[in-house]
Amino acid sequence: MSTASVHPTSIVSAGAQLGAGVKIGPFCIVGEHVVLGDNVELVSHATIDGHTTVGAGTRIFPFASIGLEPQDLKYHGEASRLEIGTNCIIRESVTINPGTEGGGMLTRIGNDCLLMACAHVAHDSIIGNKVIMANYVGIAGHCQIGDNVIFGGSSVVHQFTRVGAHAFVGAHSMIDGDLIPFGMAVGNRAALTGLNLVGLKRRKFDREAIHRLRAAYRQIFSNEGTLRERVEDAADLFKDDALVQEVVAFIMAASDRPILTPRNGPAAE
Template structure:
């Protein structure tokens, strides 16, 4: 167990692998197949099981349930995995499930994510780096979440949905379609309400790049022609622009969900 600190009331499986500086607080339970890398801290009353690996420096707060059996009737005990990245903060009563045979056998969360109290990440979901989930956010199975996505409180994301990098999802939204990179979605059911301009500015994106992205957004979500035609036009017109090409590639990629669109009559960004 290296130099890990384990509270006397904690129960740690004899085969669990604990890195240097790991702290396991009162009444935690850690299963045999769990790997806790250096400086992971379980504050208290944390339950971790299954084939779960938690990256260095991650802190998990009381009553979180990590790596237990997925909430999927098609799961039949397969040895699927959950991998959580470095320096994440997982707050009280969060639940995160491992993958399933029907979804690639893996749930994965990137580095530096903040998952606030009572949020849920379901089986086979893939989250990027620097994702922020406010309280009571629910990410359903098989979702793909890009880097730097922010979710307001009590959002619900439909299974198989993709959320592009740097997107913002407003509080209490129910999202049942793919949200483009740099986009902003709000509502129940959610619609695309523009670009996440505040987030882009805070992250120091170039002003001219933002202007080009806004122009491409207006073109892609204009009323003339088909979406496919407009996406192709934007890709050709902004051929050398990385942000626009991110959006073009995202829309062009195959998906089980439709692309989230602005509501009728909603002004383009």
Template sequence: MSQPSVHPTAIVSAGAGLGSGVKIGPYCIVSEKVVLHDNVELISHVSIDGNTEIGAGTQIYPFAAIGHKPQDLKYHGEDSRLVIGERCVIRESVTINPGTEGGGMLTKIGNDCLIMAGAHVAHDAIIGNNVIMANYVGIAGHCQIADNVIFGGNCVVHQFTRIGRHAFLGAHSMIDGDVIPYGMAVGNRAALTGLNLVGLKRHKFDREAIHRLRAAYRMIFSSEGTLRERVEDAAGLFQGDQLVQDVVAFIAAASDRPILLPRNGHADD
């Protein structure tokens, strides 16, 4: 067990909880309700406020503002929370806001996430594990981002949008609809452009499972019948196939946003 290391220029409230091996660099500010678990490191000039908990081994770089009042006019000072997972890397000038009464009182970021410089995560967003946000990504309020999603730089996401696991969102895209698991979306406004085949191969998904997913994708986003009918057909034809059933369940779930479709309304491949 090693004692926390706090630079003489840092301001740390007596009420803050500091785990073993915490390092707080020059000119950081940590308020009284903040909890920093073991081996969290604040490089310098980091400001952490509110009811904020940061998981073990997370690093936060200069000028990040974490846990400050949400950018929501409906927020009235409720004691909402922000929870950031373990081993995350939060780069320069990132802003992450806590939840609100209208959204469940919680913003949550999973483990092993990389949030690059200038990115923003708004109130009540729920972010999964192993998510990568490149520079200046903007996640609006109430979004749900599943595990292993990758965002290109300057990508922005409309409030209440869902992004399925292993999806890839291209740089400079404006995402205003739900993106299926394993999908790839690009553009302003974004359209579904296929499956994230590179990501699937990198994560060593079975080749035959990927082939079945491609066949289901072509079926679901074909031009015949309704989307509901095509999803039901895919669910029946690919029973027991986990990747396909992930997509089917995602589309079937209730949402405030429409499902993002290919530009021409159906799959080309």
């Protein structure tokens, strides 16, 4: 507490743990089980409660509601947790709920994430590193979001859905099926529209690796045979390619949701 700066209008419970250099602006509330890492900043009017840990360097903006009980009628006050990683930016009116007994007791936000104004992450969802959620994005309960995923404004994700690493979701899209790693989806209900080539190039993926990934995409989402047969063929044909194998493993993994596919055969990518 000695190196933390707390505005006199804020309420910090005696049990809260504040790291070195923490800054708590005016009219904030910090609950008794909250842990704020070094150099965390609550700009003003933020509420942090529950069994919540916020990683070093994260900034939380006005009217964010972090760690309060989940919006799940099956929640009965269990001491579930919320973990937020380092160097995240959580903008105005963002809501993030902790886990529930029925979902693993944990909600997690990775490192270096940006959650823009009014975004929501529901109970038991696991968000990877460097994820960007534009304004009004809604992630329902029990979702799994990979690293480096970007969500356009007002897009939403159905509960129990997976979104693979490096995927891109267009604005106003409703994602009600699993979106493959490196994939791009747009629409309500969303369909797979190709690979996230812009993201792959920005993150400096090798040109030849991208070409192999495109070839595998065309094979997996062609109109011949079943999806499982096409995935198995791609697994054999590109057995030494790590990116393709990531997509294959994602599709073959057990899931509660269907895999998003193109509406009319392979999309242009």
